[in-house]
Amino acid sequence: MAADPVKEPASARIAVIGAGLMGHGIAQVFALAGHEVTITDSFVQTLDTAKSRIAANLRDLGEDERVVENVRACADLAEAVGDADYVVEAVLEDLPLKQKLFAEIERHVHPDTILASNTSVIPITAIMQGLTRRECAVGTHWWNPPFLVPLVEVIETQWTSAETIAWTMKLHEGAGKTPAHVKKDVPGFIGNRLQHALWREAISLVEQGICDAETVDSVVKASFGRRLPVLGPLENADLVGTDLTLAIHNIVLPAIDSRPAPSPYLQKLVADKKLGFKSGEGFRKWSPDEQAALRATVMKHLKAMRDG
Numbered sequence: 108m109a110a111d112p113v114k115e116p117a118s119a120r121i122a123v124i125g126a127g128l129m130g131h132g133i134a135q136v137f138a139l140a141g142h143e144v145t146i147t148d149s150f151v152q153t154l155d156t157a158k159s160r161i162a163a164n165l166r167d168l169g170e171d172e173r174v175v176e177n178v179r180a181c182a183d184l185a186e187a188v189g190d191a192d193y194v195v196e197a198v199l200e201d202l203p204l205k206q207k208l209f210a211e212i213e214r215h216v217h218p219d220t221i222l223a224s225n226t227s228v229i230p231i232t233a234i235m236q237g238l239t240r241r242e243c244a245v246g247t248h249w250w251n252p253p254f255l256v257p258l259v260e261v262i263e264t265q266w267t268s269a270e271t272i273a274w275t276m277k278l279h280e281g282a283g284k285t286p287a288h289v290k291k292d293v294p295g296f297i298g299n300r301l302q303h304a305l306w307r308e309a310i311s312l313v314e315q316g317i318c319d320a321e322t323v324d325s326v327v328k329a330s331f332g333r334r335l336p337v338l339g340p341l342e343n344a345d346l347v348g349t350d351l352t353l354a355i356h357n358i359v360l361p362a363i364d365s366r367p368a369p370s371p372y373l374q375k376l377v378a379d380k381k382l383g384f385k386s387g388e389g390f391r392k393w394s395p396d397e398q399a400a401l402r403a404t405v406m407k408h409l410k411a412m413r414d415g
């Protein structure tokens with residue numbers, strides 16, 4: 108076990124645990140920023156294909172494919188994390204699995220190694236509560252695909268030290284990401300709270316027969332969605348005036364869905380096996396061609412935003 112202190116973020120050695128959808132993309136981002144990266148996965152085939160998937164992404168993005176040589180695939184967890192200054196976990200969304208994994212990781216890392224979980228919704232506090240050095244533990248919530256969506260939410264728990272937060276923010280900034288400090292470990296962090304507040308109302312509009320699902324999506328895309336990349340909601344509120352925002356809220360908020368549970372409309376879709384793309388129908392019907400076209404549109408848009 109190495110005993111040297113944690114390095115400057117720019118030269119940190121990174122270990123990524125889990126080489127699935129998120130893990131291989133996170134490894135790619137750090138490799139592209141010049142970090143030495145180890146990656147591991149308990150499923151041999153996923154580990155074996157991690158580097159070729161990263162190389163294919165780099166090719167597709169017009170980046171130097173040789174960057175993949177910064178990534179070393181390790182079948183052994185202890186070897187993957189032993190020299191790391193920073194370990195980020197992206198295994199399945201399962202609390203006992205993550206708790207057990209971090210307990211094992213902590214046994215193999217040096218004392219100052221920073222430990223991060225990329226969980227979507229599990230409280231970081233619950234994942235990290237059993238650790239001995241909880242001051243070195245954070246949440247880092249990336250968005251898919253990690254190499255095209257800039258945000259990484261850096262989540263502080265009651266135990267996380269200010270140094271750990273500052274170091275982790277600097278690490279992600281240096282890797283070209285847009286880190287956001289989440290000062291309290293709340294469900295949904297920031298991004299998913301905002302996103303799902305919108306989705307709740309979107310579902311409610313359809314449920315109440317005010318419009319159909321396609322109309323909800325067109326309204327968003329043809330209106331405030333156009334401004335969102337350059338105008339956040341609170342910038343927008345300041346732009347129109349807090350007094351006008353208050354006047355609007357006095358009328359609109361009592362009418363907006365505020366139920367504290369998933370909509371019965373959504374529950375019925377799931378009960379009827381209308382699961383969206385995976386079953387061909389959710390809020391709308393989706394042929395395989397329509398699904399492929401929408402996925403391609405999203406990727407094209409994200410690439411254009413990166414280049415723009």
Ligand SMILES: NC(=O)c1ccc[n+]([C@@H]2O[C@H](COP(=O)([O-])OP(=O)(O)OC[C@H]3O[C@@H](n4cnc5c(N)ncnc54)[C@H](O)[C@@H]3O)[C@@H](O)[C@H]2O)c1
Pocket residue numbers: 124125126127128129130147148149150153196197198199200201204208225226227228248249250251
């Ligand atoms: N998919 C998304 O859009 C997204 C976005 C943000 C956060 N997340 C979160 O990131 C994490 C990973 O999600 P994903 O979509 O990449 O899942 P995934 O299923 O694609 O990958 C998870 C990988 O973890 C591996 N794994 C399972 N147990 C392991 C262990 N003990 N040691 C090493 N590897 C192990 C699996 O073999 C698999 O390859 C989850 O916590 C998820 O909630 C996902």
